[in-house]
Structure formats: C-alpha cells, structure tokens
Amino acid sequence: MPPNPQRSSPPEGELHPLEQAVALALQGSDWRAVNVVIAVSGGADSVALLRAICRLRPLGPGDGGLIAAHYNHRLRGDEAEADARWTAETCGRLGVPCELGAAATAPASADEAAARVARHRFLLQAAHKHGARLIAAGHTRDDQAETVLHRALRGAGVAGLAGIPARRELAPGVSLVRPLLSVSRQEVESYLALLEQLYRTDATNAQPCYTRNRLRHEALPLLRSIVGPGVDGALLRLAQHASNQHAVLSDAASAWRRLAASRVGQQWRIDRRQLAGLPEPVLCEVCRQCWRAAGWPQQGMTEAHWRRLTAALTADDCEAFDLPGAINVRLVDGALVLAPTK
C-alpha cells in the first residue's frame, strides 16, 4: 500500500508531543478504566484535547468510554448555536457521543463566576448521567499564566497564586482534570494544523471576561517584550512555588484545626487557647478550612472579612458580628463560635 501523502495524523505508536503531554498528565488517573466527560467548547484548546484523548484511548487497556459535553452560555446568539451544531457534528465524526446543554435564558450581563458555576453544573449532570468519574477541560499553559498574572494583580494571597489546579474534585467521586496545563496555545494550534482539524473561533470576542482578553492580547505580549519570552514559564513556576508553600501552610492548619476546632451540628466551636501564639497565616487558614468544611458560601468573603474573622481568634474581647453567607461569629466562654444566623 503506498504511503498516504496527505497524512493527517502521526503514524501508529509515534505520539505527538501534545499527545505525550496529555498521556503524562492523565497517568495514574485510571482514566482508561472509567468514563470520561470532555468539555468541548469548539475552540482550539478543547478540540485539541478531544483529538488527543481520542487518539490515546485505544492505545491502552480498559473499557471506559468518552463523552463530549458542550454548554451554550447564550451570550452570543446565533453564533453560539452554530458552535453547538459544529461541536456535535465534529464529535459525531470522531465517534464520540455529545451532550448539549444551554442556559435557560440569555444572562443579563457577562458574569464570569456565574457562567462557570452554570457550566460546572451542566458538566456534573453529564458526568452523573454517564457514570463518569473524570471531566477533562482544555485549559492550557497560556490560561494558567494569564490566571496567575490576573490574580497577582488583584492582590490574591499565596493560595490564589497557585492558579488553576491540574485536578480538583467537583463532587464526591467526580474530578475535573486539565491535561493541557503544560501545553502552550501555540502548540495546540500547530497540533490542530498537523491534523488538519478545524475549530471554532470566537469572532465576536465577547468572552465573559474582558479583562482576561486584554491581559492575553496586550499585557502579556508587552511583558514578554520587556522581561523576555520566559515570562509565561516564570508565572507557572510562581504558581508551583505558591502551591507547594500553600500545601505546607494547609497541612499545619489542618493539624491545628483537628486539635482546636470541633463541629457540632451546623456550628463550629474553636478553642482559642489551643491556637495561642500561632502566626496569622496559620490562624486564617484554620478559619478558611472550617468554613469550607461546613460548606458555607465563600463568594462574599473578601480579604477584609477573613482578616476580621482571624482577628477574632486572638482579640482580648470581641462583639458578636455577622459575615457574608449569613454566618454569625461570637465568643462563648473564650471559644470562638461560628454558626449560621438562621
């Protein structure tokens, strides 16, 4: 048989560097044995992820299936409908079933956080429907660099600087993984060019976060021209350092929390004497862990709120006060008690 002159993918057994990166990122996740939902917007990143996972899936054992899931935020009218149709067709050609979801109504404004919550809810529904244990999303190294820069410029703490996690549990037994975090957008584009794989571009550029677009298209190119092309790598190393260091703090706080904090029903009771003399970052992390463990909403909690709560752990005296999420904080017999107001 003559060789195919218009080869559209590397020969069997020879993995493209992007595919190698995905294989490495998914290593140890048992991904071939479980069903995997792939979040596909139709953009370059998610289409590259879809193609790479489709290529890798048959190369190993296990009988897990692949399911694509596409969510229409209804931010861009007809064009978004066309993205959904295109994504479903592309998945069909690859033999991957595709779940389509859409917001009930067009949102009044482009609220990035609300959009993410809605998208994650849809992805979780798709995962539950198909008994999937993993949801894979196409965030790249460029997304990570932008995120870290954006958080640094918004005054994030060390935990926030850790950036987008490579893996995180979205619900019990269902984890979100990002196998492209080590891959640049440029590598994504050359992979797709090699495969002659088309993808959708967001022509209106009406992405939820305008700030992010300007950081991507204006700020990062300028910073690369000033400091050098290593800027992206530097931001990723920073994220790694911050992540490592936050883990140290988190472990320490966790040990102190087990010693000093106890949960009774809906309320936390923190024995302040046990925590006497601990540094402020450890105390703050103890508070955050209690809050998270209780499942209280964190969106309304600003840096100033966390500081106020932390200060209540060491203040000589402290009036009762309420925090966002309707949580009341008060001193009872020298212990700090956190409880829902209703």
Next chain:
Amino acid sequence: MPPNPQRSSPPEGELHPLEQAVALALQGSDWRAVNVVIAVSGGADSVALLRAICRLRPLGPGDGGLIAAHYNHRLRGDEAEADARWTAETCGRLGVPCELGAAATAPASADEAAARVARHRFLLQAAHKHGARLIAAGHTRDDQAETVLHRALRGAGVAGLAGIPARRELAPGVSLVRPLLSVSRQEVESYLALLEQLYRTDATNAQPCYTRNRLRHEALPLLRSIVGPGVDGALLRLAQHASNQHAVLSDAASAWRRLAASRVGQQWRIDRRQLAGLPEPVLCEVCRQCWRAAGWPQQGMTEAHWRRLTAALTADDCEAFDLPGAINVRLVDGALVLAPTK
C-alpha cells in the same frame, strides 16, 4: 507678624501626610537617639526623605545626628558629577553634613547587582565613620510594586515575592530602613512641590536596570488601565501575604534546622533521618538557612541548584557534587555534609 503668603512648608506641629508616614515607619526604631545616614541620590524620593527627616528630627527628644551620603556610580559622566555637587549643596543648606563617594572607575556595563553592592559598601563605610546605627533609603511604594511585579515575572519563589523589606540588617548593628515604602511617587512629588524643593532628574534615563524602567513607564500604566488603579495596592498586598507566609515557613524550617543540622567549623552536617517526610519547601528553606548562616555566597545559586541540594536530602543515593560558591555536597553515613571545596 503677617502670615507668610508663600508658605513653603506646613506650619509647626501640622505634619504633612508624607512626614506622618515617615514618622510612623521610623516609630520604635529609636532613630532620634542614634546617628542616621540618609542615602541621597538627589532624585525626588531621596530628597523628600531627607526633607521629611530634617523636619521630624527636632520634634522629639534624643541627640542623634543626621548624615547624608551620596554615591556616584560613574555611569553618567558629567551629569553624575553635577548631581553630587547639587546634593552636597542642598544638604549644606539644610545643615546636614554630606559624605560623597564614587566608584574608582566607570563600570564596563550597567550591572544592577554590582552597583547595589558597591553602594551598600559605601553607605556602610559612612555609617561606621559616623557611628550610625541606621541607614535610611528612599524606596517608595512604586518601587515596591515594580519589584514585586518584576520578581513575579522572573519566577521568584514566595520569599522573593515578599519584595523590598522595610528593615534589614546590613552589618552587625547597622540596619537599612525604608521609611517611604507606603508612600507613592506621586505623593513624593506633591510634597516636594509644596516645599518648593527642587530635585535632580536622571535626564539620560541611563538607570542601571533598563527592564525596571520599561516596567515602570510601559507595563504598569497598561496594567492599571486593564485591571484598574488598584494594581499597585494589589502587588503590595501580595508582597505582604508572601512575607507573612514565608515567615511561617521560615520559623518551621528554623526549628527543624536546630534539630537536624549541626555546624562543625566550616561545614554543615544535616541528619537526613530527622527530616524524613517533611515537605519540599520546608527542606529547601532548611538548606537556604544553613547556607546563609555559613555566609556562603548566594548569587550563583539558581532555583535549579537549590532544588538539587534539597533533593539530596531525600535521595536514596547521591553522588558528591559541587555547587556555585565552591561548596561540596556529599553523603556521609546517611548525613548530608556541605563544606567548602578548599
């Protein structure tokens, strides 16, 4: 007596906000009781610091003196000579003696680190000559924001992100303080305008670090326009978070170092078993503390070198190797031994 219509300074007792910031920053430093060297380049920041300290000095007790010190790096020829003359004259008018120093020869290239070492050496000489315990330098909030951004973009760890310290020991008994770190460059300029105080501007813009100039004049204005005017404050909060969090790590590492590391003559011997199971950032900080305590040079140690040294604390087996600064690392009976090669 009629009021002076061209009042060039606030009335007695009414401190300008910049002067209040300097007073607050120097609070508790016993600065009125000891001699203080003020580093004066002739630029707006250092001249504002000089004026503020001159204003504050007579308002409290203590008989410490003020000495200005100006260093000519010989990077800018005749203009630098004129800066030195202008600084000496300005100090003379304020009744502050001024020490002038200069590099022996013009440096071949603008090496920021070498320039800083030379300047600090001169400032320390001036401090020793006058028995001064404090050296005050005019770094501002803008310098801090630039430093944090620059370090983030160069991939600094959490310790590096902590930015310029407000106080640091330069030599036993002599500390460098930066009382303007909470003051913006704009506040400096309006303070000097109010005083009708002139200052020197670096007309050639040939500052040692070209990157810093571009971050100041191009990157930060763009980032403020994208993310908002809060960018500088966010970078300062990040520095504060990083500093607090690094302090936690540093304290933990210090305790483990006392337990596991012992210094015999010129060498450190680290009992690896005592450190088993500790997270990597703690192990790395233990290594850094040993290194610093021994007074070994840190300039040549890159991130990769620190990682290699840290890895030797946990590696099953490890060949001896040398690190920059001519330090040999080897395993002896399960302990890691660090010693100068000669």
